[in-house]
Amino acid sequence: MDSPGGILALLEADGVVAGYGETDILHGVSVTVDDGEIVTIIGPNGCGKSTLMKTIAGLVKVRSGRVRFRGEDISGAPPERVVGKGLCYVPQAANIFASLSIRENLEMGAFLRKDDYRGRINDMFGLFPDLAQAPGRKAHTLSGGQRQMLAIARALMLDPALLLLDEPSAGLSPAMLDMVFERIAGINATGVAMLLVEHNAREALGMSSRGYVLAGGENRLEDTGPELLANPEISRLYLGGR
Amino acid sequence: MTVRWQNIGGKLPRLPRWWTPAHTAAAVALLVVALGILPVLKMSLVVNGVFLGGIIALGAIGLSLVFGILNFANVAHGDYMITGAYVAFFFIDSFLPLLGIEGQGLGPFTFGYPLLIALPFGALAGAVAAIALDSLIYRRLRLRGANAAVLAMTSLGLAIAIRGLAQIIWGTQVLSYPRESRQVFHLPLDVRIPPDSLFIAVVAIILVVSVYLLLTRTRMGKAMRATADNPDLALVTGINTQRVIWATWAIGGGLAAIAGVLLAVSQAQLLPIMGWKFLIPLFAAVVLGGIGNPYGALVGAFIIGVTMEVSTQWINPSYKPAVAFAIMIVMLLARPRGLFGGSGPG
Numbered sequence: 001m002d003s004p005g006g007i008l009a010l011l012e013a014d015g016v017v018a019g020y021g022e023t024d025i026l027h028g029v030s031v032t033v034d035d036g037e038i039v040t041i042i043g044p045n046g047c048g049k050s051t052l053m054k055t056i057a058g059l060v061k062v063r064s065g066r067v068r069f070r071g072e073d074i075s076g077a078p079p080e081r082v083v084g085k086g087l088c089y090v091p092q093a094a095n096i097f098a099s100l101s102i103r104e105n106l107e108m109g110a111f112l113r114k115d116d117y118r119g120r121i122n123d124m125f126g127l128f129p130d131l132a133q134a135p136g137r138k139a140h141t142l143s144g145g146q147r148q149m150l151a152i153a154r155a156l157m158l159d160p161a162l163l164l165l166d167e168p169s170a171g172l173s174p175a176m177l178d179m180v181f182e183r184i185a186g187i188n189a190t191g192v193a194m195l196l197v198e199h200n201a202r203e204a205l206g207m208s209s210r211g212y213v214l215a216g217g218e219n220r221l222e223d224t225g226p227e228l229l230a231n232p233e234i235s236r237l238y239l240g241g242r
Numbered sequence: 243m244t245v246r247w248q249n250i251g252g253k254l255p256r257l258p259r260w261w262t263p264a265h266t267a268a269a270v271a272l273l274v275v276a277l278g279i280l281p282v283l284k285m286s287l288v289v290n291g292v293f294l295g296g297i298i299a300l301g302a303i304g305l306s307l308v309f310g311i312l313n314f315a316n317v318a319h320g321d322y323m324i325t326g327a328y329v330a331f332f333f334i335d336s337f338l339p340l341l342g343i344e345g346q347g348l349g350p351f352t353f354g355y356p357l358l359i360a361l362p363f364g365a366l367a368g369a370v371a372a373i374a375l376d377s378l379i380y381r382r383l384r385l386r387g388a389n390a391a392v393l394a395m396t397s398l399g400l401a402i403a404i405r406g407l408a409q410i411i412w413g414t415q416v417l418s419y420p421r422e423s424r425q426v427f428h429l430p431l432d433v434r435i436p437p438d439s440l441f442i443a444v445v446a447i448i449l450v451v452s453v454y455l456l457l458t459r460t461r462m463g464k465a466m467r468a469t470a471d472n473p474d475l476a477l478v479t480g481i482n483t484q485r486v487i488w489a490t491w492a493i494g495g496g497l498a499a500i501a502g503v504l505l506a507v508s509q510a511q512l513l514p515i516m517g518w519k520f521l522i523p524l525f526a527a528v529v530l531g532g533i534g535n536p537y538g539a540l541v542g543a544f545i546i547g548v549t550m551e552v553s554t555q556w557i558n559p560s561y562k563p564a565v566a567f568a569i570m571i572v573m574l575l576a577r578p579r580g581l582f583g584g585s586g587p588g
Contacts, residue, residue, distance in 0.1 A: 080483075089478045098471060154479065
């Protein structure tokens, strides 16, 4: 399944079946992300959004179907190998090392780097000035917004081509929410593609080139961001019916 | 918000977030009790409790690290201690004499310099045993998704197996490193310190500082803390958690082995059951400090060591482990996260 123009998609999940224990959560989900794109996945609770993210990141095993990154099959690869290829994942909850300092969190983000990563840490401090104020501060003392910044910064340490963000705005105040989305757009502008799972679907789709609607572990709909926003049924079901 | 006090001289340390007036009351009450006990307290017991705490600390730090990273109670930890103690005994008693290295009564100490040679080998044996048992047993169980209860039961079996092996090789009789009697040091306040205790203290301090530097300054040490903190995140961050696990076992097993040698030195005897009996103080220290928190285990170890020793002023010394056990139970009921919060479960 090549993207338009015949060039391989950056990420291509094709008919992915995955789940926990005896139960399948995903019953053949297909998603593609092209270079530099923001793609948002929306859908009701329990539709498999987070499971899809974990499966792509290698935390949940692919039972059937395929996940390819830059054309390479990563379906069975363990998480640390997936990360090494430039696909970094920010989980929804517990996405920082709470007992480590801000600087140590970023150092861990650079664990696979063999070169001098101090410059990259300073880049992150430039991108998220909040984090630069006290790099020795333990991560568990940070506010919700700052934690989210740190989680994203940690994932950016490896200079990924694709960032998977699971609910980056979860539990944030409206003011913080705008800030997080602003930063996400800023990071995307530097060429990092993003696959986003988001409850604040209106904001997320607003900056996405494309979006997917999942339901019951299956693809329900796929369209451009603006088209999904304009779709009355989507609006009623997932965008709070405004 | 946390409370911050300021005075003319400088800042007092901040009170932790969870601190409430009830905590202040409890602290004051403790202080009053402590001041009441102080005049009747035998300082000698306190000092010797500190030395015992040093040995407990070496075992408990490793136990807590393993607990934090692998999420199960390694009941065989006490038997990693005797592994080190018996391997050191083999070196001192059998191997080194072949090379003409023998002796006891080094300076003020009861033991001779062969012990100093045997100690690193004992540590190595503990580390290698811990890594080998992980590769052979624990790792396979983990890959099959075994839960904490299965892993703990497995370690119980291993504990019995290791002890049995030691009994087969060295017998069940009481052994001891070659020793020469030495005068204890007499200090003010009727404090008497066996010279060997000073050796134990120095070794314990060097090792604890080394572990601290390792955990806070090295890449592997930070990765160990990160993995204990959040194993799934460590995986998706690209940390090779299997290497981290082996490093943790190496440190835990090595420290336990050294603790075993030091315990055999301080008790002037070596018995296969010794490690098993030491398990309760180890777990009490780990629980007190917060499971998975090695610094907490350090503090917990000294509290347990001193309490156990001091208790012998009023109760029969054979109940010492019961005192540690009581502290652990009270702690689990009142504050399961420990004094300093854990990074592991709970």
